[in-house]
Amino acid sequence: MEPDIRIDADYLVACLKALLSIPSPTGFTDETVRHTARELERLDLEVVLTRRGAIRARRPGSSKRPARGIVSHLDTLGAQVKLLKPNGRLELVPIGHWSARFAEGARASIFSSKGIYRGSILPLKASGHTFNDEVDTQPTGWPYVEMRVDAVAASQADLAELGVDVGDIVAIDPAPEFLDNGFIVSRHLDNKAGVAVMLAALEAMNRHGVETPVDTYWVFTIGEEVGVGASSALVADIASLVAVDNGTTAPGQNSSEFGVTLAMADQTGPFDYHLSKKLFELCQEYAIPVQKDVFRYYRSDAASALEAGHDVRTALLAFGVDASHGYERIHIDALECIARLLVHYAASQVQIERDAEEVTVGLKGFTRQKMTDAK
Template sequence: MQEPITIDADYLTSRLKALLSIPSPTGFTDEVARYCAKELEKLGLTVMLTRRGAIRALRPGSARRPARGIVSHLDTLGAQVKALKENGRLELVSIGHWSARFAEGARVSIFSSKGIYRGTILPLKASGHTFNEEVDTQPTGWPHVELRVDALTRHRHELVQLGIDVGDIVAVDPQPEFLDNGFIVSRHLDDKAGVAIMLAALEAMQRQEVETPVDTYWLFTIGEEVGVGASAALVPEIASLLAIDNGTTAPGQASQEFGVTLAMADQTGPFDYHLSKKLHQICLDLGVPVQKDVFRYYRSDAASAVEAGYDVRTALITFGVDASHGYERIHLHALMSNAKLAVYYAMSEVQIERDAEEVSGLRGFTRQTIPQAEQDLDPTQEIDPSSIFLR
C-alpha cells in the first residue's frame, strides 16, 4: 500500500456546492453532465457520454480485466407539470419518490418553452386567514398541492400565453447550508454528495499518482431516481460495481452521519458477499470508520445494473443522510471517509482472478466457508440436510 490517502476537503465541498447549483431532476440532466464531464477531463480521465448523457470515465490500470466500476448518479428528485389549472396554477406529479409534505413551501424553477419561471409549491389551502384550522387538517399528497407561478397567471389561458405546458420540468431549489461544524444541510444531497465524493477521490488519486492493478470506470448515471440508473452505463470489462449513495439515518437503522455505512442488502436482496466483505476489511485494516446497515425500502444504481442483465458483483457504500428525500443533512466526515474507501478499493489487489472472464470453469471459483467452531460438525461426516434445520 502506498502513502496514506489524503482527501482535499475544500475541493470536495467546492464541487458539491457547484453541483447543487445546477438543477438536474431526472429528465433534465444535460447541464450537470456537461459540468461533471469537464471536471473529469481536468482530472485527466478519458470521458465518454452515452446518447442520453450518462458518463463513463476511464482511469487506466495495469490490466484491462477484471475492471472495476464506481458509480453515483447526477439526477435528483423534482416534479413535472401534470395540468394547467383554471385558477392559473399548476398541478404537479413528482419525479422520483418523495413526499409532497417536503414539497410544500419549496421554491422552484419551471422550465418552459419560453423561458424559466419561478414559483412556490403550496398546499391547496395555504392561507390560515381564510381556512383557519383546515390548514392543519387538510390531506397531504401530490393531489393536494399546486404550484403558484410568480407571474400574472389568474387563469389557465394566461399560463398558455407564458409558454407553460403539460410535461414541463420543475426543479426544486436545494437551499444548501455548509456549517462550520461540518454539517451540510440541503435538498438533493442524494446523490450530488456521492458525485462530489467520486470527484474528490479522483483528485486525490491524480495528486498522489495512485496506481491501480486494473482499469477503473467512474460512472455517473442520469436516471437513478426513477429506477433505470446504471442500466445502460457499464461495459463488458467491468466485473464489480461499487455504488456510492445515501444511507438512511433514522430510527431502526444503523447508518450514521459519520464514517462509511456499508449496506449489506437493500430491497432487491443481499449485495455481493465477497465484495462487501472485502470493503469491510479494507476499512478495518486502514482505519476508515465503518458500520453496516440493511435498507428495506431502498434501491441504487447497483440494482438497476443487475436488473439490466449485467453479471457483476455489486456493493453499496453510503454517507448517512438524515431525512433522506426530504430536507437532507449529512456530515463532511462521512464524505471524506467514503472518498478514502473508494480510493483504497481502487488500489486494492484483485482477489478473484477468474472474474476477468464473464464465464469460466470451477477452477478459482469462490467459497463461502462456515467456520468449523460455528457449525460444530465433523467435516468428514455425511450430513442429512434436513437435520441442519433441527439443530
Template structure:
C-alpha cells in the first residue's frame, strides 16, 4: 500500500482559508499569491504564467514523463452589465450558473476606487409591494439586480462610487463545516480540489517520499470559462490528473463518499490506461471509489487536450450535491482523493514509452482486446501480432 496519512486538520484549515478569499474568474491575484505562499512553505519553487496560473515542480528520479496534478483556483461570479437609472446594477454571470442560486446572495463588487458590499435581488423583491408577483417572476439573469449597500439612488451616485460596467462581483461562499463531516458552501468547486492537492503534497513532504518522475502541481485560473489548463503544461508532462467536483444527482453514479473516477465528460472518454491505473490504485490501497460519466461537464483535462497537448488525462472527483449552487460535500471524499493522489504520485511508471513525446510502435500500449488476442496466440512474436492487428 502506497497511500500516505493525510493531515485532516490541515485539509480543513486550508479549505476554510481558500473559501475566505474571493476568486471569481478574472479576479484571482489574491488567491494565486496565497497558494504560492503555501507551496513555498513546502519548499517548492513556484512559477507563474503571465496571468497567474501556478506551476510548482516536486522533483522525482526522472524529469521525463512527468506527472501533472491540476485543480483550478477560479470560481463562479458575475460582472456588471449595466448601470440602471435607479442605481441598481444589471449582472451577467461568470461561468455557467443559475440566477436561481444568485437570488438573495450577499456579494462584493470590486470597483476601481474600492470594493462595495451588496445583495443580488429579484427585480420584484418585496411581497408587500408585488404580492403574488414575487412568485411568478421568471428565473434568469435579466430578472435579478445588484443592490449596493451605499448611497446609490441613481446612475450618478453609482458613477461617483467608481463602479463601472465590467466590474467583477464575487459571491459570498457562506460556508458551514458540520461535525458529521459535511461541508456546505458555494465555491467548493474547486477550492476543495485545491485543498485536497495541498493536503496530499503536505503528506508527501512530511514523509519525504521519492517519486519515479517529477510531479507538476498545477493551479489554473480560468477553468470556469473553459480556458483551464490550456497553457500551463510543459513538454515533459506525459500524464495529467485533474481534481475537480463530481455531480451527485439523479442519473449520476457520483457519491459524496470516496473517490468518484470520471470515465468521460462531454468532450469524450478520458485516457483508458491512466484511468485504469487510478482505479487499480484505489483497489490496491483500499480506497472507496465509484465511476461516473458526466454529460454536461468539462474540466482542466478537456482544455489541455483541446489546446493541443498530447498528454494522457484523467479525472478524479469529490461528489458534490447541487453543483454550482449551494454545494455540499463530505470530508471522507476529500481525504480519499488526497490518499489516491499520494498513491498515484509514488507509483511506478507503467508506460515508459511516454518518456518520449513520440516514437515507433515498440512499447506502445495494448488494450484488452489485443491482450486477449495475444493470450490466444502465445507463440506469435510481438511484431507479428502487431502486423496482424494492423491488417
C-alpha cells in the first residue's frame, strides 16, 4: 500500500449531499438503504440486507478471520404524529432524543397514507401580535409545540380526510449548507456524514488498490437513534467493530471539528483498550491529527452490539460536531482524516491472532496490558 491515501473530497461531499436529500428518520429508512446498497454494489462489494434493511457489505481480504467491522447508521432523528388536534394541527413526539428547542421553526414532511404533506413545527403560542411576551415566556418541550400542516385543515376531521393519522412519520428538513471554507452546517449530519466517510474510504481503497489481511465488513444500521443499532447486523467472523459517529465539541469536551476524535469511553464504559491503542498509533504513524475524548451522555452502534451479546472489541472514531442533535456543524477536514484512518486500519496487519477464534483454551496468545511503573 502507498505510504498515505488520498481521499476524494468531492466524492465524499457528493455522497453526503445525496444522503441528506433522502429523508430517513428511524422507522422510515427503506429509501436510504436502497441508495446506499446501490452505491456499495457500484464499489464492487458483496451486499447483504437483514429483514428490516440493515446493510452488511463484505470486502474480501486474504483471510476470513478475525474479520473487522466498520459501522455507521443510516437513520436520523425525526418525529411521529401523537395526536390529531381539534384545531387541525398535530401533536408530535420525537424519534430519538432531541430538544423541542431545535424543532421550533423547522420545516418538515409528513408521510401520510395519501401522500406527503409539508408543514412547520411551531410553538403553541407562535404569534407575537397575539401573545406578546408570552411567545418568549411559554415553556419549552414537546408538549408545547405542534405541527401546522400546509393544507386545508381546521379540525380533526379535515386531517383525517387528508389521510393524516396517528403514528405517521415526520421527517425534519436538513437545510444543509456547504461553505467554501470547508464547514458544513445541517441537521442529520449525525450520522449521514459517517456514512459518507465510510463510502469515501471504500472508494479510496478501490482507487489505490488496497488489499487487506482479513475480510472487512462495512455495516450500516437503521435504528441507532433509538438504541437498537448494530444489535443484529453482525456475523460471528467479526472480532473488532469500529463505529464512525459524531463527537461533541461542546464546552468541557476535548473533541474537535478538525482531525480524528478518538473516543475512549461513553456512557456504557471504556472502549476496547487494544483496539483504541491501535487506532491512535495508526494516526501517529500516518501523521493524522488526533485527539481523545470521553462522552458522558452518549452511546453508539458499538454499545448496542455489545449489549446484544456480540463478543467484539469496540472503538469509536468521531468527527467533531457543534450543536449535536440540533443545527449541526462539522468540517470536511475531520471527515477526510477519519476516512484516511479507516483505510490504514483496514490494511493494517492483525496484531491479536487469537481473535480469529471466539473461544480458546488457556492463556496462549491472550493480550497483555502493561503494569510497569512510568519512568
